[in-house]
Amino acid sequence: MNAQRTPLVAGNWKMHGSLEANAALLAEVVKGAAVFGRGQVAVCVPFPYLAQAQSLLAATPISWGSQNVSQHTHGAYTGEVSCAMLKDFGCRYAIVGHSERRALYSEDDALIAAKTAAALAAGLTPIVCVGESLAERESGVTAEVVRRQLAAVIDVVGASGVAKSVIAYEPVWAIGTGKTASPAQAQEVHALIRAQVAQTDAGVAQGVRILYGGSVKGSNARELFAQSDIDGGLIGGAALVAQDFLAICAAAN
Ligand code: PEP
Numbered sequence: 001m002n003a004q005r006t007p008l009v010a011g012n013w014k015m016h017g018s019l020e021a022n023a024a025l026l027a028e029v030v031k032g033a034a035v036f037g038r039g040q041v042a043v044c045v046p047f048p049y050l051a052q053a054q055s056l057l058a059a060t061p062i063s064w065g066s067q068n069v070s071q072h073t074h075g076a077y078t079g080e081v082s083c084a085m086l087k088d089f090g091c092r093y094a095i096v097g098h099s100e101r102r103a104l105y106s107e108d109d110a111l112i113a114a115k116t117a118a119a120l121a122a123g124l125t126p127i128v129c130v131g132e133s134l135a136e137r138e139s140g141v142t143a144e145v146v147r148r149q150l151a152a153v154i155d156v157v158g159a160s161g162v163a164k165s166v167i168a169y170e171p172v173w174a175i176g177t178g179k180t181a182s183p184a185q186a187q188e189v190h191a192l193i194r195a196q197v198a199q200t201d202a203g204v205a206q207g208v209r210i211l212y213g214g215s216v217k218g219s220n221a222r223e224l225f226a227q228s229d230i231d232g233g234l235i236g237g238a239a240l241v242a243q244d245f246l247a248i249c250a251a252a253n
Pocket of ligand 1: 014
């Protein structure tokens with residue numbers, strides 16, 4: 001954490017939830033999150049639940065967002081959801097380039113850069129995910145992989161686009177596996193990411209929030225968030241349990 005940057009903890013619900021379960025989860029999160037400032041806590045919910053999130057969170061400090069966007073503004077793209085539609089439902093954030101989208105839906109760096117640009121053009125704050133696989137880490141190419149993923153986005157949206165984005169470092173081997181990067185391992189990559197942004201614009205690099213994601217829990221969040229270049233977390237599994245999510249939010253604030 002660095003006092004210059006406002007921390008953010010964003011939940012990624014993935015494809016989980018129901019109207020009933022969401023209402024119970026959000027009621028508890030709203031109650032517990034009253035102590036946090038506006039813009040410091042967010043939930044990224046499945047598309048069908050955006051209206052529910054909007055109605056339950058509009059009067060609270062908690063923001064909401066999507067887990068994906070279309071790179072297109074409108075047209076014959078069956079099954080896709082545009083950024084303007086997300087704005088209609090009050091979204092502030094949109095996760096872009098999550099490793100599950102990269103791995104399961106073949107989203108490549110160019111597509112993710114296009115989605116980031118589309119989100120920015122619509123006034124959404126993209127949470128741009130980058131991170132290496134286990135094989136990549138073991139073969140010593142973590143820095144190279146993350147640099148390539150981020151460069152693709154910076155090339156398209158520039159420093160001004162990065163300034164309006166959030167970056168999430170999510171080592172693929174730590175997502176949903178219970179294996180967390182050590183605070184030192186995470187900090188090392190976060191520092192590289194900030195240095196890469198600084199090559200384009202030092203001021204933007206100082207201000208941009210870089211979240212860590214990958215098996216963050218109440219028990220490890222504080223140590224991770226204590227690192228100078230870690231500005232909060234992108235939280236999967238633990239975001240589905242109100243008390244766990246709130247413990248992580250408390251660790252960031
Ligand atoms: C994620 O899906 O972005 C994530 C970090 O998941 P988990 O916290 O479950 O590892």
